[in-house]
Amino acid sequence: TKTVTDVVCPFCGTLCDDLEVVVSDDGKELHDVYNACAIGAEKFLHSQAKDRITHPRMRQEDGSWKEISYEEAVDYTARMLTEAKKPLMYGWSSTNCEAQSLGSEIGELVGAVMDNTATVCHGTSLIAVQDIGIPSCTLGEVKNRADRILFWGCNPAHAHPRHMSRYSIFPRGFFTGKGHAGRKMIVVDPRVTDTAKMADIHLQIEQGEDYELLDALRVALKGGELPDVVAGIPKNRINEVAETLKSGRFAIIFFGMGVTQSLGKNHNIDAAIALTRDLNEYTKAAIMPMRGHYNVTGSGQVWGWQFGFPFAVDLSRGFARYNPGETTSNDLLRRNEVDAIFVLGSDPGAHFPFSSVKKIYGLPSVAIDPHETPTTEVCKVHVPVAFVGVEVGGCAYRMDNVPIETRKVVEPPEGMMTDEEFLGRVLARVKEIKGV
Ligand code: SF4
Incomplete structure (x- = not known):
């Protein structure tokens, strides 16, 4: 056997790049994975199922x-896409940027709606960023500088298991030589999660009152008067958090779906970004969404270059339109506005409302996925492909928008196509059918 080092984990947006993978000398079998968390290791090992x-x-x-x-x-995929009046091409978060780019080319030719998983997670964050911008940084800066870490509506202990050990809470960085001991950790979550249990301060907020608490923190930062209780939190606790954030040398706010998809949605993120801006009056502060799929950030980047919009891009009129609420997948499905479904690199069968899944079941549909998933169970055609980051390399964007080249560590099963190969063939077939 041989050990491949510096392997990138293609599971979550943390994109850990220090994995070691043991493979057979001929590179055809994968035996073991070191340094990954349980969910990351499982992805590598599943390729051998x-x-x-x-x-x-x-x-x-x-x-x-x-x-x-x-x-x-x-042939089925190319015909389905060309015959449909308005196909939905959804997913794109668990694949490489090369495949995302090819998919966009197909989408443009067939007049599809291109949407990614941000539509049900951080789409609201992207809207907020378009509204008011974002003062952000890289995870390297967090590791080396941050001494005040606030997790709002996210649970990295479960969803991004190595985030805290590699970048945020535990590592010793250039200016953070004491590691955990030199940092203050604050968690805002209505539940006592495993992340909240580790916090120095846990604000157990009332469900759905994030906007109120964010605004109260802005008031507290400026020394304003607060009501006795906001969002279930007594004012002395709010003042304590404001003081803790102000007294640090570098504060970072990480936020997740607990705040992007609760009442207020993009307005919550507007308020969180405004809070970060306010904090910069007193100390250095930054904010970052905890992106889930390992390359959901990349699909926003690729479509940003190609169409000017990061998700929910409607190409059906021959130019890019973007109107979340109208051009987002679930809204289109609810209004019966799409007549074919193409899914790659995500699992709407598991994450969309049941009413949307039923609609997918009733339409011509193709799912491109290495796994059998709830989505493949409702689609008409299932195309298995090689695992990106395990059996084929390619570019992916970490949650802090840093592009990282993933690596191939093992051969895919004989004859199996990669996402790129399959999309390239579909593109050629679409061109043939359309005579372009
Ligand atoms: Fe993979 Fe995320 Fe675990 Fe890192 S934290 S090993 S990227 S699943």
């Missing part, structure tokens, strides 16, 4: 699967 699907399959009338060739899958 004996029951892995290795051929495309098409759903039959009776609900059973029939194996088809990649040729047939390419």
